[in-house]
Amino acid sequence: MKMKKFMNNPADLTKELLEGFALANENLVELKPNNIVVNKKLPQANRVTVVTLGGAGHEPALSGFVGEGMLDASVVGDIFAAPSPQACFEALKLADKGKGVLFVVLNHAGDMLTGNLTMKQVAQAGLNVKKLVTQEDIANAPRENADDRRGLVGCIPTYKIAGGAAAAGKSLDEVYAVAQRFADNMATLAVAVRGATHPSTGSVIAELGEDEMEVGMGQHGEGGGGRQPMKSADETAKIMIDALLKDLSIKSGEKIMLILNGAGATTLMELFIVYRQCAAYLKQKDITIVANHVGELLTVQEQAGFQMFMARMDDELLKYWNAPCNTPYMKKA
């Protein structure tokens, strides 16, 4: 199928989307050279700061969460591609306000290579940076092999928790510890019903049959798990909730965060219908949703499907999740 997208020269996608994003949010963020999006209040920060890296094409992620209480800088690569280690190093230097920087990297081949090469430069320069990897896709590896798990939407609440702890004046070690505890207790499962087109090439990523869905799609809909006949919202919700509860060993009486993240072409109508069943099913199991989000945080163009995210919560994590933040796509008073 021919790609139908509003764009100009495909080579300018990242540049133009970032320019538009910065113009639309000029009171909150600033676009610096080398595609670094910076929290406008960073110059006044006297605390630990939080930086991340990742490809474009997943809007509002990742830069949509740059602002007070979440990310201080996001280093943006080209469409679905990691930025350079040089740009990341520059962003870390820029973000360091003397209290150290938490550097959040999603577990994808390119991002990890860039993250590791950046840390080499960090070590040479003697910067105070701690790297945290988010890897929570339960579809492509068991929990024992967490290093093989992809980083999906879980990076977003991780930024929030880390940003909350940083704003509370915690040290870098403390911010890292609380964010890592959250990351160790989170899990995501994704389902795809229709693939996306790569906006630079127009090629379709992962084609699915008319009546098929795939549980365990990757960030870009690349294959990962079971293809099966299309199911109803209620059936799909139950399959996914069961898988996440099992992976996290969550028992009756526990408190969780639940996020339904639309992949780009699945409607809010569908997400609410799925959420309704999740809430009822969890209540039946005596598991309490203490934090939630339903909407688009991290998308993949016009891919249809969603990511279901779950995390075990405690009072401290909940406090940081609920702490104030002011970013283009997440605001808490």
Place this chain on the structure above:
Amino acid sequence: MLADKTKLDKTLLKTMLLEASRLLREKSDELSELDARFGDGDHGVTIKKIAAVIDQRAAGWGDAGLKAFLTELGDAVMGVSGGAAAPLWGTFIGGLALPLEDEATEIDPPLLIRMFSSALEEMRGITDAKAGDKTLMDALIPAVESMNAECVNAERVNEERVNGAEDSIGKILAAGSSAAEKGAKATENFVARFGRAKNSKERTLGTADPGAVSLSLFFRGLAAGWAGH
């Protein structure tokens, strides 16, 4: 008298790099198509960007010596935003520069081998991928091994010859190119263990790894550039 075919200088290296970047650009759409099967379909886009950097740097090569040029080229390639390929290629090209002396103006066969061995070592430092994991290492490892074997052979032959040396650089590059191509082709028989394709597991059998293919094209371009000079 025949031109000396046992040494490689700035002019020749430039010719080789330009041919390699031309070939990479020519094949970039095929690389994207290959990547679309189990990756996200943009490997050719990244390779095109890397080729543009090689092209631009090689064409505009000023006074920089071999070492400085290759070091800067590696940094520039690493600066390309393009997933795993850019840091890998940047590390590879930067690795070539390491064994060179600052003032080096010529590369003889043993030095050429040291350069490629160094590039391989640098790559091993940043990726855990081993032979058979369906990555660009499946092209790189056999290429460097074959170049090494060919170098040993060429040196021996040249010692035995009285009048002039044979084209040992050309033979070494050809050996690397052919081994890289075979290695890339062999990835069709492997199950992906790295990158996005690894999630498709056994389904990746029968499809070559785009990263191995693109690196083999680089070797082919270097050899063709030398052969055509």
